Amino acid sequence: MAVTPKNPKIPVTSIDDDEGDRLSSLPEPIIHYIFSFLETIDVTRASAVSRKWRNLWVSMPYLKFDIHTIWSKPLERWSIHTVIDKFKDFVNWVLMCQNGSIDIEKFRLRCLNFSDDDHTLQRWLSVVARRNVRQLDLELISHTPIQLPQCLVTCQSLVSLKLNFEDKHCVVKLPMYPGFSSLKSLDLKMIEFSDSNLLGNFISSCPVIENVNVEFCIFGDSKSLEISSTSLKNLIVDSSDMRDPNCDGLANCEVKIACPSLVAFKFLTSSTWKFSFQDLNSLKDASVDIYFHPEHGTAEEYHCAMIKILEGLHNVQLLTLSSGFLRFLDLAVAKPEGFSTSFYNLKSLSVRVLVHWYNQVEPLINLLNLSPNLEALTILIDWVEWSECWEIPEEVTCSANHLKSVHLLDFGGSENELELVRFLLKKGQVLEKLSITWLRGTEYRRKIIREIKRFPTSSSHVAFSFFVSRKNTPHLLFRL
């Protein structure tokens, strides 16, 4: 959506008076920079602005074509076939007329993959590969499998590749032979892999790959997804929200990760819980959001899976966990010998907690006890209609020797939440900051604040901050 100026001060039609040295006429590099954000059609149209701008588009190294936005309301003017033809015509014309000796920094294409026997896409890709494209961003709708052309695989300039099939999963045939010698970033969205080994092999074969993001992909009936790479630094696998209800992403396959350089790792899934981590010694930032489906396994199995995951992540400095974790962590309390991993490096922990049961809060305290150097704790409070009222027993200990900052999000001020705050204030001997972001629509906030302020604190100085609900422009209400 275009941002329209609310209060345009420049007259839109006349610019000729007193403008000898306009303060805000922008220098050329900035104008070029602004144009690098624009669709190619806008850059082409700007050739009619002035003589100087006439050939700007010919050497523009950023090419962006989007069939959905290239013309406003195209389907009111033309039939879909005409729109596709005009679009193809335009891309062909630009690729033909541009200065071929200029390397393409970025080629972004959002379109339909035309019919089966149409090789347009392959042709465009071979042109941009020849012009040493560095970033390739394709957003397609395709009913037939797509094969990456060989010229792209062997393209030595390609640093970043994004493939996204917006609405419908599409089979992509990954190359079986090595290539992508410079590829650092790979983004794959809505892709169906006939065999998950293909993806694993592909990632392993990219010698300098650093970032991999796999979202909403289907791995068929594979038994395992194995990602091992010595160069990989950031990995995101998100199969949490499968838009097609008939498919379940990872489909219970075992995920094996062996990446000694991995620094950040994010995993969201509702369809598997079998993980095995190896060599994650560089890992600093991990985020795991797993939904344990009751049909997929027993509580005992989940408990073992969870322990295995946490053991694999014991080196991290930042850890984010979903509430599914805490549900099964409480089993560890019953069997302390089952879980003895400590998180000595953990500085910042972010957890989602269902506060309506104490058996969600108890594992949280347990986790704090296993993290002796924790400095920052963020708790996202989850809600259900009904709630039991609990108190944390007096004898419960909590080693929060380094805990400086606590932030509670979606705080509604219920008895249970206040009990948790009371406990943390009592145990946090070096606590400096307690922040609360209100749940939308929370009433009696002043009363709740008064109550919190009356709790005894072990730390000599705790600064309280209260923030209005999320999804709004942030706005500080009070500082006490």
Place this chain on the structure above:
Amino acid sequence: MSSSIASSSSSSSSSSKKEKKISLKTSDGEVFEVEEPVAMQLEIVRSFFADNEDVTEQTVMPLPNVSTAAMHGILEYCRAHEEFRRRMPEAAPEEEVRAFEAGYVDRKSNEELKEMILAANYLNISKLLDFLTGVAAKRIENKSVEYVRAFFGVENDFTPEEEANLRREYEWAFEGVDED
């Protein structure tokens, strides 16, 4: 026009120990006392203080290419980001940042926007420059040639025949632009 964020961050400083301030003087002679972490987001300020050993807390750094109006806009942005950073060092609340940024530029005219782009470029705040140039691009996206000319303040030096020919040659590029 100071936002709630900017004002709250300055009021919060009173509760802690006295914060170090840096004095910046704009082209029209106004001196801004800026909290150190906010001022250090301005790369030109950061390198000035890092490279010059003889500057003291009393040094007033002149910024001859930045107007007072632009400085207000720049500081509003930098203070808000400092507040975000302070509030949630562990995880930046992305949706809040986006909501703030949208509201922040909505109030700016094209002329104000360009002035801020020049200031952000001069002060070398790459994050703000990226953001503002992206906004400028949004404003001229799918707009007529006349609108783009007016936006950049570029004079039309084509003869009427030349322009007519060019428009005929690239006819399809002029189909279906948005209303100005």
